[in-house]
Amino acid sequence: MKELVVVGGNFAGMTAAFELKRHFKKDVHVTVISKLREFVYIPSLIWVPFGRRKAEDISFDVEPVIKKHGMDFIHDEVIKVLPEQNKVLTKGGKELAYDELILATGADLKWEALPGLGPKGHSRSIFTPAHATATYEAWKEFVKNPGPAVIGAVPGASCMGAGYEYLMNFEQYCRKAKIRDKVKVTWITPEPYLGHFGIGGMPGGEKLLKTFFKKLDIDFRADAAITEVKENSVVLSSGEEIPAKWKMLVPPFLGQKYVFDSPGLGDEKGFITVDEAYRHTTYKNIWGAGLSVAVPNPFKGEGHVPFGVPKTGYPSDEMAKVVAKNIKKTNGGDGEMHFLPYGNIAGLCILDGCNKEMIIFSNHLYEPRKVAFILPDPTGDLGKWMLEKYFLFKAKHGISWAL
Ligand SMILES: Cc1cc2nc3c(=O)[nH]c(=O)nc-3n(C[C@H](O)[C@H](O)[C@H](O)COP(=O)(O)OP(=O)(O)OC[C@H]3O[C@@H](n4cnc5c(N)ncnc54)[C@H](O)[C@@H]3O)c2cc1C
Known part of the structure; x- marks a missing residue:
């Protein structure tokens, strides 16, 4: 019996585990290890800081689901x-042997990137259920005594999409709370231009965002580097200091601690080094999927400020599917190895703006692309709502093969 061990129980880990079970059917024993018991539908964390969702609405215990599927x-x-x-x-003292190991452990948050960054400093976070919940508590106080806000991403950040979503929601919730006239909103981003998103942008995307920003009275600085977060302001490398009572800034991501503690496993940022089959570059029975892997960044040097490329939910699932197919192939399966260059994965995302959203699609994440568009959704934010219900249903029922 082959021992297949999956580390990580969210998007990439759950998909990898269910896909392994589907491909092998028998003769394998699959174990999933995760430091969190819950699957968390992370894209809906942007609604937690405004009370539209509670963390428990978008989470469920994975153990019964995994056990029900024979793992x-x-x-x-x-x-x-x-x-x-x-x-x-x-950490609990276990020593687990594996024939094949799949690492799908996501990323850690690098708050030490800047002085004053993060919940222990002067900016809010929405990047874990606990942080997003704490940010909601702080928001309720802010509404009583509002002031200027800076929202954005710091140099080296890669998850700008979540930052934009938070920005648009923040702006709308300020209106709902009738404090918008007291809150000057500024967006600061390391992207070379608005709507680059770390993937080279979308046709017409920059223009569309500029139109939205103008209409909603959101000021912005692109290709801008925040150097310090202070109690009541944010400092840029240009020397400009922007007053900010409220700050929510996307930090850079880095790999999990165990990667740094396991020499040869990851790159200097702690991301697992894999080839285009998502197989480790040195250890042929180790595989990586999702946010935890190192992917090429073809945009280095575009603009003056470093930024990363996003590893969103859809590519995370796709990588996990490729890994499962390739593990089957390298363990007596038929067919060829599957190679999927990261930039060739389709880009599929809904950018929520509170009661309005933009649908982003491209057949490839990076150029060259045959199809690429960003369009406002006339239905409001039905798309994001439906994706949340769909993904939670899929994960709860082990439906890994579907989109
Ligand atoms: C606020 C926010 C909004 C987002 N919005 C979108 C969106 O709208 N659309 C989209 O496509 N993507 C979005 N993303 C990105 C998306 O959440 C990620 O692509 C996705 O979570 C990556 O999945 P993953 O399984 O690789 O990692 P994660 O979801 O981070 O899961 C990592 C798993 O590994 C486990 N783990 C970590 N370390 C260890 C360890 N040492 N030992 C054992 N287990 C460990 C954790 O418990 C967890 O189960 C958003 C991200 C954020 C932060």
Whole structure:
């Protein structure tokens, strides 16, 4: 019986586990290890800081689902991988042997990137259920005594889409709370231009965002580097200091600690080094999927400020599907190995703006593309709502093969 161990129980980890079970059917034992018991539909975290969702509305316990599908679940944190011995060590003292190991552990948040950044400093976070919930509590106080706001992303950040979503929601919730006239809103981004999103933008995207910003009276600085976050302002590398009582800034992401503690596993940022089959570049029975892997950034040097490329939910699932197919192939399956260059994965995203949204689609994440568009959704934010229900349903029922 082959031992297949999946580390991570969210988008990429759940998809990889269910796909392995689907491809192998028998003769394998699949174990999922995750430091969180819950699957969290992270894209809806942008609604938690305004009370539109509670963390528990968008989470569920993965253990019963995994067990129902004939797999084992271990609620524990991996602290080290020993690739030469084919073992993982956990915080709880377990030593697990594997024949194939799939790492789908997402990313950590690099708050130390700037002085004053993050919830222990002077800016709010929406990047974990606990942070998003704390930001909601702080928002309720802010409404009573509002002031200027700076929302954006710091140099090296890659998840600008979530920042834009938070910005648009923040602006609309200020209107709903009747405080908009007291809140000057400024967006600051390392992207070379508005709507680059770390993927080279979309046709007409910059113009569309500029139109929205003008209409909604949102000021912005693009290709801009924040250097410090202070209690009541944000400082830029240009020397400009922008008053800001409220700040929500996307930090850079980096790999999880166990990757740094397992020499040879990841790059200097702690992301797992894989080839286009999502197989480790050195250890052939280790695979990576989702936010935890290192992907090429063809936009380095575009603009003056460094920024990363996003690894969103759809590409995370696609990588996991490729990994499962390739593990089957390398363990006696038919057919060819599957190679999927990261930039060739389709871009599929809904950018929510509170009761309005933009649908973003491209047949490839990076140029060259045959189809690429960004369009306002005439239905309001039905798309984001439907995606949330669909993804939660899919994850709860182990439907990994579908979009
Ligand atoms: C606020 C926000 C909004 C977003 N909005 C969108 C959106 O609208 N559309 C979209 O496509 N994408 C969006 N994304 C990106 C999307 O959430 C990610 O692409 C997706 O979560 C990546 O999935 P993953 O499984 O690779 O990593 P994660 O979802 O981060 O999961 C990592 C898993 O690994 C586990 N883990 C971590 N370390 C360890 C360890 N040492 N040992 C054991 N387990 C471990 C965790 O418990 C977790 O289960 C958003 C992200 C954020 C932060």
